[in-house]
Amino acid sequence: MGSLRDKVNAFVEEKLRNYKVNVRGNKVIHDTILGTNLFYAHEIAVLDSPILQRLRRISQVDVVSLIWPSGNHNRFEHSLGVAIIGDKFIRSLAEKGLVKNFSEELYCIRMAGILHDCGHGPFSHMSEMLFQHCDDLKEEKKSDPKLAATNPNAHEILSYLIVTSEAFKEFYNKNIATQVWGRKMDLDFIGELIIGYISDSQKGFLVDIINGAFDADKLDYIQRDSHFTGVQMILDLDRLFYTLDVITVYNEIRSREEKRLTIDVSGVSTLEQIVFDKMMLQSTVYHHQKVRAAEGLFSSIFEEIFEHKLTVYGKQFNSAADYLYLTDDDIYNLAKQSDIPQSCSILAHNLLNRNLPKRALAISGRTVTKETVNNLWKLMRLYENPKEMKSIREKIADEAKKTEARITYKDIWLDMPKIAKFKEGDQWAIKSEGHDKGYLTLHDLFPVDQWVKAFSQNKWMGHVYTYQQYREVVHKASKKVIEDEYDIKFNDFSYICCKIQ
Incomplete structure (x- = not known):
């Protein structure tokens, strides 16, 4: 190989x-x-x-x-x-x-x-x-x-x-x-x-x-x-470049001094802008619920490829290098392929024509009860475990089949976005001649860690998606399964937020 x-x-x-x-x-x-x-x-x-x-x-x-x-x-x-x-x-x-x-x-x-x-x-x-x-x-x-x-x-x-x-x-x-x-x-x-x-x-x-x-x-x-x-953002690059500098920092891991990029303490406001802009883009754009729904379709295309051990464009995608041979157009073109399973081409067709899955259950700190909100982390960590996420989809499908026999786990998407992590607080060395080391870190100057924690708690939202005709059934099924599995109790907003009716 x-x-x-x-x-x-x-x-x-x-x-x-x-x-x-x-x-x-x-x-x-x-x-x-x-x-x-x-x-x-x-x-x-x-x-x-x-x-x-x-x-x-x-x-x-x-x-x-x-x-x-x-x-x-x-x-x-x-x-x-x-x-x-x-x-x-x-x-x-x-x-x-x-x-x-x-x-x-x-x-x-x-x-x-x-x-x-x-x-x-x-x-x-x-x-x-x-x-x-x-x-x-x-x-x-x-x-x-x-x-x-x-x-x-x-x-x-x-x-x-x-x-x-x-x-x-x-x-x-x-x-x-x-x-x-x-x-x-x-x-x-x-x-x-x-x-x-x-x-x-x-x-x-x-x-x-x-x-x-x-x-x-x-x-x-x-x-x-x-x-x-x-999405309007403020980023003062002129100020950033004006305050650029290079300082000597001792790296404890490599046991040596290194010359590293820094800015003068007077330019900290620009770094605050960068952290804030990243958080806003993530919550507003990258993690928008419809974007995540479309990403679910993309993942399902490859789920079909892996399950049926398909060779697509001469590749089976068991190597990271295989993905280099494709561009966006190749994924959309799967909608027109006749030599692949229909289930795969339908998914590509839906993505091409923006026929996206719909929300059936909203999962966030605002959609669970105050008594069980501290258990939400059990769901937030699921992005690290694709096998467990698939298992939950299968359990939701089994529950939904009691009402709608046609549903399979492939009609259900469980989306748990990766928890936002911003390392800038520790990584950014800010030149400060009055300090013993000659520099501070960003979180020494303003509470970036608290910002990020508040962001994760208030902006993070996961979803269960399905097709339009199954939304009501999947809402009830996913609510029951997740409540039983993760000791969480959903409130009415978990339904209202999805705009099912």
Whole structure:
């Protein structure tokens, strides 16, 4: 079978085999969010490659456009944005004399921004929720010391493996370094930037720009996602760049001092904005109940593929690398496939035509009684256990069959969103010359931990979904099963909130 690294290398070889670099020089690209920006010839050569062009067909915010029609921006646009903001980071630090090798570090940061999301699968984080459980990805995470040390997200692992693959290095050195640019680039270092691995303690601040507490990735997606969904956000980037600095922090895990990215204490208000914006996007956009319903359909498509051991587009999706061969269009096209089970094509058809499951039961701190609200955590942790979630679906179906014999567990979706965790309070070092260490953490300056706790308690909401014709039956069945299994008592709002009648 081979390792995940071998499979990713094969993917890169296939995608780049017939790609002929044809770049005449630098190009100016206009971005809706960040304006007009110059991209260098060697960057254009990478951007034009099939590895990056596939990102045009992968939504930045998975199925959000089904609810916010203008939220159609893609991973390609976002990658450009991260490169542009990374450039701003380096230039801001250079103006303060904090960058030693300006050109080299500027080019590395920009290229890392371009490549940081090349490992995403169809509908971005929706497919990531599936391939993160693949055995070969788990094994790669254990066997690669850099991955074991950083515990990156699943898509970051695939991006890292693409960038550091022998096939990509050979392509880059043969076609870009020699023919387009005239200089090589340290692709291993770029891979480290993507996963947040600090091999050189003097370059820790560079890693923070791409994978850190207030990195270029966050600064772009907050602006981009809020703009295209129409959710108004405030983010004072000018203030942030003005207060940027680099400080020496002692890392207890690695037993060494490292140079890390920071801001002056006068710029803390911008960090507050970032935390608040992330929380608002999560509750308003990413965890909107209709978005979660659509994500349920997507998951069910792959549930059918796994159950019937289907080969779709030549892949069985037992490897994380298999998801690299697909984009959003391929999922929608399953609606037109005649060589797969009808149950699978119907799910894809429903997703394509926005025929979404409906709420049958709302689960939150406001829909359970005060006497049992402290037991809600038992449900909130279910996102970690897909097998238990499937078992609950089956029990709800068995209960519902007493009234409606046609129902199966496949007509029921149990959605327990991942509990919001914001590590910024501990990760952000704030320069403060009056402090013994020379810096404070964010939660030393304002109660970010309490903010996050209050957010989780008041904004988190799970649901049981089903088709329109089964809502009443499934409401009663799911209410009974969950109350019995988890010692929870629902109030009337658990029904009213679903707008069943």
